[in-house]
Amino acid sequence: xxxxxxxxxxxxxxxxxxxxxxxxxxxxxxxxxxxxxxxxxxxxxxxxxxxxxxxxxxxxxxxxxxxxxxxxxxxxxxxxxxxxxxxxxxxxxxxxxxxxxxxxxxxxxxxxxxxxxxxxxxxxxxxxxxxxxxxxxxxxxxxxxxxxxxxxxxxxxxxxxxxxxxxxxxxxxxxxxxxxxxxxxxxxxxxxxxxxxxxxxxxxxxxxxxxxxxxxxxxxxxxxxxxxxxxxxxxxxxxxxxxxxxxxxxxxxxxxxxxxxxxxxxxxxxxxxxxxxxxxxxxxxxxxxxxxxxxxxxxxxxxxxxxxxxxxxxxxxxxxxxxxxxxxxxxxxxxxxxxxxxxxxxxxxxxxxxxxxxxxxxxxxxxxxxxxxxxxx
Numbered sequence: 582x583x584x585x586x587x588x589x590x591x592x593x594x595x596x597x598x599x600x601x602x603x604x605x606x607x608x609x610x611x612x613x614x615x616x617x618x619x620x621x622x623x624x625x626x627x628x629x630x631x632x633x634x635x636x637x638x639x640x641x642x643x644x645x646x647x648x649x650x651x652x653x654x655x656x657x658x659x660x661x662x663x664x665x666x667x668x669x670x671x672x673x674x675x676x677x678x679x680x681x682x683x684x685x686x687x688x689x690x691x692x693x694x695x696x697x698x699x700x701x702x703x704x705x706x707x708x709x710x711x712x713x714x715x716x717x718x719x720x721x722x723x724x725x726x727x728x729x730x731x732x733x734x735x736x737x738x739x740x741x742x743x744x745x746x747x748x749x750x751x752x753x754x755x756x757x758x759x760x761x762x763x764x765x766x767x768x769x770x771x772x773x774x775x776x777x778x779x780x781x782x783x784x785x786x787x788x789x790x791x792x793x794x795x796x797x798x799x800x801x802x803x804x805x806x807x808x809x810x811x812x813x814x815x816x817x818x819x820x821x822x823x824x825x826x827x828x829x830x831x832x833x834x835x836x837x838x839x840x841x842x843x844x845x846x847x848x849x850x851x852x853x854x855x856x857x858x859x860x861x862x863x864x865x866x867x868x869x870x871x872x873x874x875x876x877x878x879x880x881x882x883x884x885x886x887x888x889x890x891x892x893x894x895x896x897x898x899x900x901x902x903x904x905x906x907x908x909x910x911x912x913x914x915x916x917x918x919x920x921x922x923x924x925x926x927x928x929x930x931x932x933x934x935x936x937x938x939x940x941x942x943x944x945x946x947x948x949x950x951x952x953x954x955x956x957x958x
Contacts, residue, residue, distance in 0.1 A: 585610055588938050589766045589778040590746075591754045591789070593619045595626045595730070595924055596781035596916040598737035599931025600938075602657065604779070605744035607935055612775070613746060614768065616753035616785070619738035620731040623859070624783045625894040627731060628804045630833040630842060631924040632821045634671045634725040636696065638681040639900060639922065641688035642949050646929045648692075649945060651724070653928030657733075661740055665733045667836070670818065671725030672708060675825030677718045682825055685720055695723040710813040711822065712878050727821055727833050730924055737931070754782075754789065757913060764912045777938040780907065781916040784856040784893035790915075794908055795957055797895040797918045800850035803863060805871050806840040806888035811881040814841055830874055840887055841879075843871055847900070847921060853893045861891045896920040898957055904930060905937065905952035914938050915952060 590601045590613040598619050604611045617623055635651070637643040658665050675682045689696050699719040704711060713719060738748060749768070756767040757778060764778045782789045784799045809815070815838050823831040829846035849870060853859055868886065875882045897903060897918040907913040914937045916930055923930065929945065936943035 586776040586939055587612070587774075589614065589764070589773070589775040590781070591757065591766065591778060592781040592783055592785075593738055593748055594621075594624055594734060594781065594783055595927050596919070596930050596934070597779065598734045598741070599653075599927045600779045600781065600916070600934040601741035601746050601748070601931075602737045602744070603928075603932045603935035604938065605741045605746040607939060609935070609939060611741060611746035612773065613738070613741070613748040614752050614754050614766065615748065615750055618750040619748065620735040622731075622890075622892075625802065625892050626734055626924065627892055628842060628890055629729065629731070629835065630727040631730045632671060632725070632823070632831060632833060633666055633728050633925040634722050634821075635694050636673065636685045636720070636722045636725075637688045638673070638684055638823070638825065640949070641684060641691050642946065643926070644688050644692045644694070645946050646926055649932065650926045650929035653932060654728075657737060657740065657928065661736050663732060663736050664729070665736060666726055666728050668724065668726040670820035671722045672711070672820045672822040673720045673722060673825070674711065674713055674717060674822065676716050678716070679826045682718050682720075689720070697721040697723070707818060708813070708820075710809070710811065710879060710881050712880065721820065725821065727836070728924060733927075757789070759910045759912060764910070777912045777914065779914045779916065779934045779938055781934075784853060784895050786895055786917045788856065790907070795897060795903060795918070795955070797897060797903075799853045799856060799893055799895045800847060801853040801859060802844065802850050802892040802894055803867060804842055804844050804890045804892065805868065805886045806835065806842050807871075807875065807882040807884070807886055808840050809881055810883050813881060824878060828870065828874060832879075841882055843874070845870065847896050850894075856893055859891065859893060863889045863891065894919070894921050901950050901957070902930070903952050903955075904933060904947055904950045908952065
């Protein structure tokens with residue numbers, strides 16, 4: 582970098598906090614803006630735990646990015662002394678003929694990932710809390726576990742500030758305007774000029790960027806916590822888990838050893854509507870799908886939840902995120918539409934955003950998710 586660039590980070594959440602850290606670590610003058618504050622519970626990053634895994638259901642091309650994120654998670658932990666992740670493994674279950682199970686095995690084979698394939702007998706012996714059906718496969722991803730999302734965001738933001746970044750909390754950005762030699766960030770307090778901007782607005786993407794050429798479908802997520810009725814959930818091995826079909830769901834034993842968090846996939850979430858007025862009330866009928874899943878696959882969970890939380894996430898048509906220059910605005914880097922599987926990759930995406938903002942390109946393999954020449958509607 583020949584001269585110190587001034588870079589705005591709009592949205593200091595899952596992606597923005599990591600971008601601010603990586604930019605500040607490389608000597609940029611970083612100014613962040615957030616409508617709330619890093620680690621808030623109004624978007625997709627809450628719920629105390631998120632899954633980290635090395636194997637990937639959606640596309641094996643994510644694996645090198647996951648490995649980059651893995652190294653950066655370790656680096657952030659080393660720099661701050663905070664435990665942001667715990668490697669407990671992740672159990673991946675579903676019908677052998679299901680495309681996502683095939684992709685998992687493909688990603689494992691292509692990249693030599695540490696794993697075990699468990700038959701029904703081995704699964705019942707080691708993980709009696711789960712039930713599988715005829716034709717199911719079970720794969721244990723060893724380089725996996727859980728991330729502490731709120732702590733991770735606050736830690737990355739704090740580390741960025743230690744490295745010189747300035748973060749304006751409770752300061753929503755109203756407009757991003759391309760100007761000569763850069764970009765102008767407008768808030769209720771006024772305007773500031775920057776060389777470049779990283780824009781990671783989460784579920785507010787359509788509000789902030791109404792002319793975005795790609796649709797980002799913002800949906801309302803529900804997480805529910807259930808108390809186990811047996812000790813099997815908290816033995817020597819207590820992995821996170823994902824079931825691909827017939828109903829895609831995931832879960833994580835809580836770190837405090839009290840409950841198990843369950844979540845669902847995109848098709849089971851309803852539209853969020855206005856992200857500024859999210860309906861946080863959970864109706865009893867919304868819990869029926871959880872009750873059915875527990876009865877079929879996790880009968881040792883008490884079907885009465887002890888906690889419910891509502892969040893938002895933005896999905897693209899292909900479920901691939903939008904990472905790269907905002908069309909027609911070369912000085913703005915967009916990070917949006919992570920479709921429910923972005924948190925585990927967030928340090929990598931933050932680093933990629935820093936590459937793009939400072940150098941105009943990244944050495945990471947991002948062609949398949951880049952905004953450049955993207956034809957997705």
